Amino acid sequence: MSQLRIATFNLLHGQSLGPDGHPLPTGPGTPAGTADPAETLAQAIAALDADVLALQEVDRYQQRSGLVDQAAVAAKALGAAEWRFAAALHGRPAPVAGWIPEPGGLGLRVYGPDEVDTATDLPAYGTALVTRLPVRQWRARRFAPAPFGLPLRVAGRRGLTPVPDEPRAALAAVLEGPNGPFTVVAAHLSFVPGWNMGQLAGIRRWIADLPAPYLLLGDFNLVGAVPRTVLGGAAVVDGLGRRSAYPRPPREPREPREPREFRESREARRARRALPRRTLLRGWRDLARTPTYPAHRPAVQFDHVLSVGIPRGAVRATSTPAVGVSDHRPLVVDLSL
Numbered sequence: 001m002s003q004l005r006i007a008t009f010n011l012l013h014g015q016s017l018g019p020d021g022h023p024l025p026t027g028p029g030t031p032a033g034t035a036d037p038a039e040t041l042a043q044a045i046a047a048l049d050a051d052v053l054a055l056q057e058v059d060r061y062q063q064r065s066g067l068v069d070q071a072a073v074a075a076k077a078l079g080a081a082e083w084r085f086a087a088a089l090h091g092r093p094a095p096v097a098g099w100i101p102e103p104g105g106l107g108l109r110v111y112g113p114d115e116v117d118t119a120t121d122l123p124a125y126g127t128a129l130v131t132r133l134p135v136r137q138w139r140a141r142r143f144a145p146a147p148f149g150l151p152l153r154v155a156g157r158r159g160l161t162p163v164p165d166e167p168r169a170a171l172a173a174v175l176e177g178p179n180g181p182f183t184v185v186a187a188h189l190s191f192v193p194g195w196n197m198g199q200l201a202g203i204r205r206w207i208a209d210l211p212a213p214y215l216l217l218g219d220f221n222l223v224g225a226v227p228r229t230v231l232g233g234a235a236v237v238d239g240l241g242r243r244s245a246y247p248r249p250p251r252e253p254r255e256p257r258e259p260r261e262f263r264e265s266r267e268a269r270r271a272r273r274a275l276p277r278r279t280l281l282r283g284w285r286d287l288a289r290t291p292t293y294p295a296h297r298p299a300v301q302f303d304h305v306l307s308v309g310i311p312r313g314a315v316r317a318t319s320t321p322a323v324g325v326s327d328h329r330p331l332v333v334d335l336s337l
Helices: 037-048 070-078 195-206 226-232 234-238 266-273
Strands: 003-010 052-060 082-093 099-101 109-111 124-131 135-143 150-152 161-163 168-177 180-188 214-219 303-308 315-319 331-336
Touching: 003 037, 003 180, 003 214, 003 303, 037 070, 052 070, 052 082, 052 180, 052 214, 070 082, 070 124, 082 135, 082 168, 124 168, 124 180, 135 195, 168 195, 180 195, 195 226, 226 303, 303 331
Parallel strands: 003 052, 180 214
Antiparallel strands: 003 331, 052 124, 082 099, 082 109, 082 124, 135 168, 150 161, 168 180, 214 303, 315 331
């Protein structure tokens, strides 16, 4: 049997936090010495030693994170040749909350090894997927933000801060595994209740034509059993004509069409429609049930590794190591396949 290590990690753009959960200063002249944000992040990623790693809240050429491509930093730290970064937005963080978009802002754009250190890059923020395994196919999509935000706790600020929702991105890859192809999805969902459930159900439909088993990784901003309940109870949004015990997720606004290279082909759409959907409703399970947030004192699980087609007995170990980066802990699952 082959051993695979799967992990998901919300980076908080690589921000280092102290034991009390407050941000630590970095860079030359700080109390931490000459700590480099990129080097700190690389050390944290390397310690995970993951074969497949999903990353959320990833910066690309942002001032706050040292003007580096964090997805490329993570790939180098793991010795992974295959990776993609899906930019949910192009812009810079606003002084309080939200984003200042780049003039003539771009929609979904996917970057990879061929775009490292290119001269025309814009600051971006989104989701990444890094793997040591061969990749047969990549796919990406973008989710529109909810029309309203929520007051949230923000690292380094007292009380609650009004935070608008933001666009989200998901990446799917068909990987060549020890027993054949399987599909991995990296996603970061909205923090707005209900809106994130609709996004999760949308991902489930979006990957239905890709080969099983499925691994769905990410920060879903949903706790406990809610994600697998949404995935298992999505019949009503699949149009199967029967009642569901779960509420209908809100309808998402229409998004601009994805770039041509990431759209489903006509043949793929036909294959997806022909799938036996009822069988896909069964079998979603959590491969790890453990708190991941906040990092200094985990109390709730926002970060998940969900699967279809991978038995629970394949899980050999799970962990949430303290790595000193982010307000989330990484969630690591070791599998025997």
